[in-house]
Amino acid sequence: MMDPRMLTLLGVVTIALIAGSAIGELMRFTARSDRGRAFGDNLRSRMLSWWIMAAIFIISILIGGTTTVILFALSSFLAFREFITLSATRRGDHRALFWAFFVIIPLQYIFVARANHEMFTILIPVFAFLMIPARIAAAGDTGEFVGRMSRIQWGLMVCVYFVSHVPALLTLEIAGYDGSNAILLFFFILIVQMNDVMQYVVGSLIGRTPIAPTVSPNKTVEGMIGGVVSSAAIGAALAWATPFSVIPAACLAMAIAWMGFLGDIKMSAVKRDIGVKDYAATLPGHGGVLDRLDSLTFAAPLFFHVVRYFYVM
Amino acid sequence: MRWVCAMLVRLLVGGTSRGHVACDEDRPRVYYANHTSNLDAIVVWSALPIHCRSRCRFVAARDYWGRDPIRRWLSCRVFRAVLINRRRPCKGDYPLAPMLDCLEQGESIVIFPEGTRSADGDTGEFRPGLWHLAKRSEDVQFIPVWIENLSRVLPKGEFLPVPVLSAVTFGEPIHMQPNESREAFLHRTREALVTLRGNAA
Numbered sequence: 001m002m003d004p005r006m007l008t009l010l011g012v013v014t015i016a017l018i019a020g021s022a023i024g025e026l027m028r029f030t031a032r033s034d035r036g037r038a039f040g041d042n043l044r045s046r047m048l049s050w051w052i053m054a055a056i057f058i059i060s061i062l063i064g065g066t067t068t069v070i071l072f073a074l075s076s077f078l079a080f081r082e083f084i085t086l087s088a089t090r091r092g093d094h095r096a097l098f099w100a101f102f103v104i105i106p107l108q109y110i111f112v113a114r115a116n117h118e119m120f121t122i123l124i125p126v127f128a129f130l131m132i133p134a135r136i137a138a139a140g141d142t143g144e145f146v147g148r149m150s151r152i153q154w155g156l157m158v159c160v161y162f163v164s165h166v167p168a169l170l171t172l173e174i175a176g177y178d179g180s181n182a183i184l185l186f187f188f189i190l191i192v193q194m195n196d197v198m199q200y201v202v203g204s205l206i207g208r209t210p211i212a213p214t215v216s217p218n219k220t221v222e223g224m225i226g227g228v229v230s231s232a233a234i235g236a237a238l239a240w241a242t243p244f245s246v247i248p249a250a251c252l253a254m255a256i257a258w259m260g261f262l263g264d265i266k267m268s269a270v271k272r273d274i275g276v277k278d279y280a281a282t283l284p285g286h287g288g289v290l291d292r293l294d295s296l297t298f299a300a301p302l303f304f305h306v307v308r309y310f311y312v313m
Numbered sequence: 314m315r316w317v318c319a320m321l322v323r324l325l326v327g328g329t330s331r332g333h334v335a336c337d338e339d340r341p342r343v344y345y346a347n348h349t350s351n352l353d354a355i356v357v358w359s360a361l362p363i364h365c366r367s368r369c370r371f372v373a374a375r376d377y378w379g380r381d382p383i384r385r386w387l388s389c390r391v392f393r394a395v396l397i398n399r400r401r402p403c404k405g406d407y408p409l410a411p412m413l414d415c416l417e418q419g420e421s422i423v424i425f426p427e428g429t430r431s432a433d434g435d436t437g438e439f440r441p442g443l444w445h446l447a448k449r450s451e452d453v454q455f456i457p458v459w460i461e462n463l464s465r466v467l468p469k470g471e472f473l474p475v476p477v478l479s480a481v482t483f484g485e486p487i488h489m490q491p492n493e494s495r496e497a498f499l500h501r502t503r504e505a506l507v508t509l510r511g512n513a514a
Binding site: 077098101 | 462465468471473474475476477478
């Protein structure tokens with residue numbers, strides 16, 4: 001009944017999760033130093049969150065269609081809320097924020113669910129960008145105007161617009177790939193998350209050269225290259241599940257990995273600017289919803305538009 | 314109904330509870346908080362440990378919460394609020410009496426000593442009610458409660474909420490010292506509340 005490609009991907013994810021949990025437990029019991037034990041504890045809480053996130057995501061994928069869109073709409077809502085909570089907004093932003101939360105976010109995902117590509121591409125960069133400054137100006141407080149306007153707009157771009165490109169993958173009409181878009185979405189998420197993990201693992205093992213020390217001191221050139229290379233390998237290995245042949249699959253996976261890295265760095269810069277380490281404490285070991293979505297934000301629109309350009313008639 | 318409302322509000326604004334809430338022993342307490350939004354009382358109430366909630370009531374201004382049937386229904390029926398007169402009472406009408414009755418019956422109360430919502434999120438001067446309350450009920454603990462971000466959720470004069478995450482920080486209990494003057498007590502309690510703001514960040 002279920003697509004064998006989907007079953008195999010599910011198997012891959014389950015094995016990766018079991019491996020991660022096993023390593024965490026092993027480190028907790030064998031670690032000699034406090035640092036090692038702390039690492040094991042951290043990995044354990046991270047893995048628990050991973051299991052829950054994977055379960056929620058996979059269930060929504062299996063139920064299909066609108067459920068996945070709703071899941072990402074909720075994630076956008078929570079992420080935007082974390083972003084706004086930490087941003088300096090003023091009394092005069094109140095009405096604009098109400099519109100953003102309760103009108104723009106639902107509308108964006110309604111257009112995604114209805115596969116209305118034109119509207120979902122312009123709703124935020126055109127309509128929301130016209131409306132938000134106007135609403136703030138109408139409220140009368142002009143202090144810090146450009147900063148306040150940009151914060152809300154950028155928050156909408158990152159938390160809503162970029163993220164909504166993930167479920168939008170379900171609406172692409174790719175020749176010879178009918179009804180399999182859920183697998184494409186799964187492929188994308190798998191690459192983004194594995195890139196995060198591999199970057200971290202390779203970086204901790206052999207990382208020497210900081211790549212952006214003022215933004216994200218733990219990121220290294222070695223880790224970044226390790227992430228891109230292993231993503232390419234995973235992408236090539238999973239090419240049979242996608243509409244791409246091996247070389248394009250590897251290239252797309254590399255692009256996803258590179259964009260994931262940039263998205264991550266960018267969200268770290270935002271956090272530095274605000275002066276916090278994590279956006280919230282919703283997911284144990286990970287921080288907030290926005291901390292988990294950071295690498296996805298840049299990768300999703302790029303992947304969506306590249307696939308759309310080359311593979312959609 | 315109260316519990317449903319509390320759940321909805323927490324879903325909307327988070328309302329994470331921070332700091333130590335000492336309510337193991339059953340004695341009345343006065344939770345006093347900064348006042349920035351109409352949602353303040355319900356958020357403080359729902360941040361309390363579950364077993365303390367049923368013995369805790371809100372104090373609300375009669376001239377605001379008793380003005381029309383909807384607000385009356387919300388405040389009296391749903392939230393069992395203690396309505397008091399904010400304006401200068403007539404002779405013989407003692408505005409603190411309903412609160413003292415509550416404390417005598419062993420119920421805790423949530424009050425906002427500034428007397429009104431602050432427009433800019435700053436903490437105003439405390440009204441003397443807190444001191445009168447302390448003078449007349451000696452063994453009552455006063456617990457400062459700092460409410461963060463609710464002014465951004467539902468500012469004064471707005472009707473529609475914005476779901477910014479809020480947090481509630483409980484401070485250490487305060488007792489009135491013997492012969493403490495009004496100014497000293499009000500200053501001390503206010504300082505305790507404002508300090509929580511610094512710690513909360």
